[in-house]
Amino acid sequence: MKTILIAFTLLTLLGCGSRKLADTPPVLPEPKPEYTLEENIGAMLLVGFRGTEVDSTRNPEIVGALRDYHVGSVILFDYDVPTGTRGRNIKDAEQLKRLCRQLRAFNADLLIGIDQEGGYVSRLSTRYGFPAIPSAQKCAAKGDDTVRYYADLTGRMLEEIGINLDFAPVADVNVNPRCPVIGGIERSFSGDPAVVRRCCLIWSEELLGHNVVSCFKHFPGHGSATGDTHKGLVDVTDTWQRCELEPYRDLPSANMMVMTAHVVNRKLDPTGLPASLSPKITAYLRDTLGFQGVVVTDDLAMGAIVQQYSFEKAIRMAVLAGADLLCLSNNGGTYDPNMVPRAVKVIKQMVADGEITEERIRQSADRVRSCGLRL
Numbered sequence: 546m547k548t549i550l551i552a553f554t555l556l557t558l559l560g561c562g563s564r565k566l567a568d569t570p571p572v573l574p575e576p577k578p579e580y581t582l583e584e585n586i587g588a589m590l591l592v593g594f595r596g597t598e599v600d601s602t603r604n605p606e607i608v609g610a611l612r613d614y615h616v617g618s619v620i621l622f623d624y625d626v627p628t629g630t631r632g633r634n635i636k637d638a639e640q641l642k643r644l645c646r647q648l649r650a651f652n653a654d655l656l657i658g659i660d661q662e663g664g665y666v667s668r669l670s671t672r673y674g675f676p677a678i679p680s681a682q683k684c685a686a687k688g689d690d691t692v693r694y695y696a697d698l699t700g701r702m703l704e705e706i707g708i709n710l711d712f713a714p715v716a717d718v719n720v721n722p723r724c725p726v727i728g729g730i731e732r733s734f735s736g737d738p739a740v741v742r743r744c745c746l747i748w749s750e751e752l753l754g755h756n757v758v759s760c761f762k763h764f765p766g767h768g769s770a771t772g773d774t775h776k777g778l779v780d781v782t783d784t785w786q787r788c789e790l791e792p793y794r795d796l797p798s799a800n801m802m803v804m805t806a807h808v809v810n811r812k813l814d815p816t817g818l819p820a821s822l823s824p825k826i827t828a829y830l831r832d833t834l835g836f837q838g839v840v841v842t843d844d845l846a847m848g849a850i851v852q853q854y855s856f857e858k859a860i861r862m863a864v865l866a867g868a869d870l871l872c873l874s875n876n877g878g879t880y881d882p883n884m885v886p887r888a889v890k891v892i893k894q895m896v897a898d899g900e901i902t903e904e905r906i907r908q909s910a911d912r913v914r915s916c917g918l919r920l
Contacts, residue, residue, distance in 0.1 A: 580910065582903055586892045587615030588910035589864075591658065591841065592885060593622060593874035597636050599647035606882040611651035614885050617913055618656035618710070619648060620874055623668045627880045637674050638706060645707030656758070656917050658710035661699055665730040666713075675702060680731035681715055685744050692734070696748040700755030709757050709920050712804065714748035716741060716761040716792035717768035721784060726773045733768050738791035745792050753800055756918040763806035763843060764793055764830055765813055765820055774807040774849040778819070782811040790834065798838035800918060803830060805842055805868065807849035818866075819849060822859070827867035839916045841870040846877025856884075860891045864901055869909035 580588075587610075596604035610616040621641075625633040635641055649655050659668050664680025671677050678699055684692045696714075703711060718741050719733035727733050734744040749759035766789025772779040785808075793803065805821040814825040821842040830836050845851075845859050854862065863871050875884050895901045 580907070582893070582896065582906065583889070584615040585903075585906045585910035586889050588617035588913050589868075589870055589892070589906065590614075590616050590885065590888060591618040591620055591656070591870050591872045592616050593620045593876050595625065595633055595875075595880065596644075597632065597634060597640055598644055599650075606885070607648075608651075610885040611648070611655075614889055615652075616885060617652065617654075617910075618658060618870060620658045620660075620712075620872065621668065621708070622659075622874070622876055623670070623673065624876075625880075626876045627878060631672075633876070635668065635673055641669075641673075641706050641708075649707065654914065654917050654919060656710045656913070657708045658712055658760075659703070659708050660712045661703065661708075662713040662715055662732060663695060663699070664732065666732060669702065669706075681734045681744070682719070682728075682731035685734040685740060689743065689747060692744045692747050693751055696751035697754070699748075700752045700757050703752070703757050704755040704920060707920055709918050710760070710802075711752055711757050712760045712762065713752075714745040714759065714761065715763075716745045717763060717766055718786075718789045718792070720766075720769035720786055720789065721771065724768060724770050726775065727768045727770065738788045742792040742794075749801060753918075756920050758800050758802065758916055758918055760802040760804050760841065761793060761796065762804035763808070764803050765790060765806070765808075765810055765826060767806045767808055770808060774843070775847050777848045777852055778809060779807070779849060780809040780811075780817075782809065785810055785812060787812075793830065793834050793836065795834070796836050796838070798836060800916060802839040802841050802870070802916065803836055804872075805830075805840060805866075807843050807847055818862075819853075821845075821850070821868065822854075822862040822866050824866045831867070839869045839912050840867060842868045842872050844872045844874045844877070846874050848877075851877060856881075856887060857891045860888050861895060861900070864892060864895060869912045 594607035601608045621634040623635040663678035669675040715732045717727045717733050718738045719728045719736040722728040734741045752759045769784035770779050770781050807819040814823045820826040850859050
């Protein structure tokens with residue numbers, strides 16, 4: 546009887562213990578922070594600026610952009626187009642590391658981007674003491690191992706400096722080897738879309754290993770063009786081939802971006818809008834090709850845009866097209882210190898007028914924030 550009583554007591558105690566544990570509230574994950582409309586708009590802006598350091602006296606516009614307008618991404622250049630001079634943001638590795646630290650003091654999750662493809666498009670060039678990176682065409686000609694070697698070298702270099710976004714690889718297929726801004730300067734890996742896709746995925750994989758986000762460009766394909774979108778509108782309708790879509794099929798959406806080009810392609814959008822401002826072409830990328838990550842515009846300061854649209858109109862159209870991140874290099878024909886407040890005003894007015902919902906802005910901002918990798 547004594548044994549039965551002890552057993553009953555133990556069972557009772559265990560049962561009470563079980564109920565007590567069950568009644569303990571579960572540990573819930575930390576709630577996501579609630580961002581204001583202004584913070585979400587700022588997350589949609591990729592901004593260029595002048596200066597080799599952050600200084601509220603010498604370049605107050607970037608301080609204001611980061612502090613007051615919550616800009617979530619910046620882009621660095623070596624060459625300042627309006628003045629035709631070098632040294633816009635880059636002098637050498639130590640200076641650039643310091644600049645990145647100063648920028649990230651405003652936002653630890655800041656995306657700091659650069660065009661570091663190799664070859665002709667190398668902002669971090671030997672001129673500033675960085676190692677030489679061959680062009681995409683030269684790398685691919687020597688095989689996948691060479692592509693991987695230089696992609697890894699690029700990733701290590703960017704990680705060491707503090708840059709976590711590379712506007713590379715170029716996913717354009719070399720349909721027209723004389724294209725003045727792609728094949729003519731060896732920016733395409735190959736005329737074979739399968740090779741282009743494979744090399745781009747290698748490049749992206751190696752960057753990711755160094756906490757650097759990659760960006761496939763220029764959707765839906767610039768490799769067949771006969772003109773230069775830096776200088777004006779380029780129509781690829783008659784030269785574009787459907788194989789140019791192959792590098793963009795079934796891409797992973799995490800830690801990756803796709804940049805839309807300023808080319809007109811009536812095979813995908815009969816209205817003739819540049820791809821960067823075309824809802825139809827963005828929808829094709831998302832709904833047909835399956836990419837659900839960040840869609841970033843090519844630079845909205847390029848001739849193809851500024852010759853056709855006002856600044857405010859281009860901002861509005863890019864947002865309506867479904868872009869998540871608007872590239873505002875401030876490195877076109879002129880430099881505008883008020884560019885960021887002007888852009889924010891346009892987007893806020895779109896929300897106020899019911900052209901776009903706050904939810905849509907939040908969705909894009911969330912995509913951009915989740916894309917970033919902290920160094």
